[in-house]
Amino acid sequence: MTHKAKIAVFISGTGTNLAALLYASRLDDAAYEIVLVASNVSDAAGLALAQLEGIATFTHSHKGISREEQDAAMEAAVVEAGGDFIVLAGYMRILSDSFVERWEGQILNIHPSLLPKYKGLDTFARAIEAGDSHAGSSVHIVTPELDAGEVLAQVRVAIAPDDTPEALAARVKPAEHQLYPRAVADYVSRGYDPEYLYAKVRELALALPETHERDSHGSPGFRVGTEKSGKFFAHFNDQHHGSQHIAVLVKTGSMDELLDLVEAQPEAYFKPAYYGASGWIGVILNRPGVDWEHVGEWLHRSWRSVAPARLTKLLDAADQF
Template sequence: MPGRRTIPPERTVPRARIAVLISGTGSNMAALLYASRLSDAPFEIVLVASNDPSAPGLALAAAEGIATFALAHKGLPRAEHEAQMEAAILAADADYIALAGYMRVITAETVSHWSGRMLNIHPSLLPKYTGLDTHARAIAAGDSHGGVSVHLVTEELDAGEVLGQIAVAIQPGDTADTLARRVLFAEHQLYPRVLADYVSRGNNPEHLLARVRELALALPETHERSSHGSPGFRVGSEKSGKFFAHFADQHHGVEHIGLLVKTGSMDELENLVETQPQAYYKPAYYGASGWVGLILNRPGVDWNHIGEWLERSWRAVAPPRLTKLMNAADDF
């Protein structure tokens, strides 16, 4: 199975499409916009939308050639206003939403629809000081630092997973306004970096391996062992265990970051590759033995499905005493 590893091709990864929602000057939107103009930026801004047609950030975006959309929320039911905002976002074919000073609470329905794809920036070191008046509250509490957090949006206000933070020292005599001005500098540094890292994670081998590792090692009596220089996962003892999965980062010149697992037959392998080439490929060397490659560096990977494949492959090589226990648990 081992062979000489060829130099992999350069990854040609499409940039993530971002819709930014603002309510005012849009300084964080501007930070994202200008960061997106860097040659190695993994995202582009495709829409700037606002609930205030007079928001200064709209004019800045338009001057930079970015599509804009504005709809005043006053006089409209929340659900109707939000539906029209989302329609504009969908029409722009956005992959993610970045809230940047958008002063509207998003409904649970929209949050659910964009779960894992909506980010927000908040001027505190979450979980401290959710909501408003964050700087005044930090000063009143005698904190040594205020700061800023970027987090995923969930139904609970400012409670989603924190993706990045910067602490900003509170100086003697600080007011909410003076602290806010310094925190804003940190915001403009943090948001573009965190957004870039987040939208790139699906093409980051370290991130993908970490997700595979978590799923593989959750199965009974498994351990990790390198195979031909790449991570592999075995079931059974360290001495006699058998591989049930291999992680492949562009091996043998293919463009994919893949997870190799065992199929039931060559017919199944060939059928998967032929009918779903966007999700499966036939790996060099391993493919001849009935292993299929699951493409991990693609949009919309279903990690529950990846977990099911890992378990199936594990069952194919695990000792009977382990599969009997697993089967009994399934029956129960």
């Protein structure tokens, strides 16, 4: 694993899930490292563990201030530590909508139920009362709506006939400790997984009118037009021809534009060894903070540059309304 995501963990208590995340991060080929443990409780036990293990800590009490002020203080600490993602591990504060929106897709939480069942509190008592056969935990993306974000992974734990909420919670806890590090690792590393990146590009490319897929020089390519006479408007490049990049190759307007972009933003663009002489530019995908809307705009622009006039005229007409 050449890239490790930097995560900040928010806690309010003992930090058992923090411990699971921390020690998983110390294994060979771990996908992330913890750069900060932050809490709203100054004597949270998890802070002592972080300090013992040499991890930076931060505390800021939520008492007497607004939710937005608390979030701003925590966010500033994350930014200073260089965090790419925020992982909630027993953080007993509801985040403000504005904070969640600024970190869209970059905050994860673990919730003690099999979502979408039993959002909120008292999840084990509610599962037992409902007569469910299993309870468990879910790792999900945090959104402004409580416990409603995309579920990334779940673990199921059987409910015994005579279970109490306390006994069930005690059995779910070690299952959580297995689930959370793996789910976090899978999520934060997918931006460097060729299969995930290709699937994203493929979805965007094939959503454009009259497009189809065809391999080109051993890598996936996307064409517009008929199977017989279609023209390529994008290629998926997985570290081909000596490149370190996973990228989508799209057409620029000119060689000058290509060279200007590469010079101004070398972290985002490169000149492909094989295609660059023809004005194709590589939009780098295996990097932090990829803007997929921007990738989609590049694909659309490249598609327009080679699409049949009958298709572009229809789009031009639609743009008038």
